[in-house]
Amino acid sequence: MTDKPSNEDFLRLADPLRRELLAHCYRMLGSVHDAEDLVQETYLRAWRAYDRFEGRSSLRTWLYRIATTACLTALDSRSRRPLPTGLGAPSSEATAPLAERPELPWLEPVPDGMVGADDPATIVTSRESIRLALIAALQHLPPRQRAILILRDVLRWRAAEVAEALGTTTVAVNSGLQRARAQLSEVAPSLDDPARPLSAEQRARLDRYMAAFERYDVAAIVELLTKDAVWEMPPYTGWWQGPESIGRLIAANCPASGAGDLRLVPVAANGQPAFAVYFREGTGYHAFAVQVLTMTGEGVSHVVMFFDLDLFDTFGLPRTMPAADRASASK
Structure with a gap:
């Protein structure tokens, strides 16, 4: 023994x-x-x-x-x-x-x-x-x-x-x-449907998604969504389905007003692509939300946008960063 x-x-x-x-x-x-x-x-x-x-x-x-x-x-x-x-x-x-x-x-x-x-x-x-x-x-x-x-x-x-x-x-x-x-x-x-590693095309689509948000180009964001895409935002109880509805939601409720108001830092959550979203206030960017995305071959099919700012600590991310330095947030 x-x-x-x-x-x-x-x-x-x-x-x-x-x-x-x-x-x-x-x-x-x-x-x-x-x-x-x-x-x-x-x-x-x-x-x-x-x-x-x-x-x-x-x-x-x-x-x-x-x-x-x-x-x-x-x-x-x-x-x-x-x-x-x-x-x-x-x-x-x-x-x-x-x-x-x-x-x-x-x-x-x-x-x-x-x-x-x-x-x-x-x-x-x-x-x-x-x-x-x-x-x-x-x-x-x-x-x-x-x-x-x-x-x-x-x-x-x-x-x-x-x-x-x-x-x-x-x-x-x-x-x-x-x-x-x-x-x-x-x-x-x-x-x-089994989870699969992202293809080169899906990674390129993620890059375009990130760039569209940072330009605050709602039309470009909508183009990257699948026809039955779902968007939800706890702690808000509603959820929205379809690119047109999601586009109206973003346009009506996002505090951004133009290019440069948002900065997205790529992270990974739940085995899926994700972004830490920062919003520009004054001379710097402040923690705003964490997005977790589901991708299919046709585009972004589901986005969950979590507004719990404690998640930035969980992901080891700063709550604020200088306007000129986004890269420091991903280190």
Whole structure:
């Protein structure tokens, strides 16, 4: 029998798993900030219980069990984190006053660097399992169904392993997985389309999108959207569909008035292209929003514009930058 590592070895062995555990908690909770708290709690629980770890499973599996239990406990007292598209039908009038609900616990994006895989063999799977549409769809599932689907379909655990982790039966796991898959297909049928690396044409389109925003050329932005594109902006509850409606929304509500008022810094979130948006005020640019984009072969199909300025800290970006120096924000 192989001796169990000592407590002194615990952090050395467990630390390399921190990013994937953060991704797991993020999938469960829909919040990078909550996920960080639950990962810390997972490591604390594991440290305290390590003398009882018998080594019947790997350390990785054991930590996932603890993290899943911690997430389920946390979800007992928390509401689901929606996007505006999860609240109802699209808004009919793009020029109407925007309704805001800052008190709602909105879904949050996660920087790729916090949860991304280093192994090229698993990077596509990693991108697939954190894309924003999946995280939003998971919020529609009851917490235990959410856990079952993540453990079975993302982590590829056997039904018996999931049953042991959740203190239930394999029959209950298989039944819960079937219901979760059906619900997911109903609320997010687009998840059947696999996530793929951006093509050269899509990267060029992103460059044009960024340039159009920085020129504040609404017509050029609209041309880059697909015919059924969706635009949403938490904490505003409305969402808009179709290039014409989105164009009217931007023209009516964006505070920019001309070229140079906006600066976009490319970032990566949820395995998708994203931009940190800055707005010019006085002699500098100030944090304004974080956009996460979904791309198809036809153009930009979905934009979620998050107005939570704390996200700039999460992405390691400055809240302000000089008007003459945009490059410093991406360092």
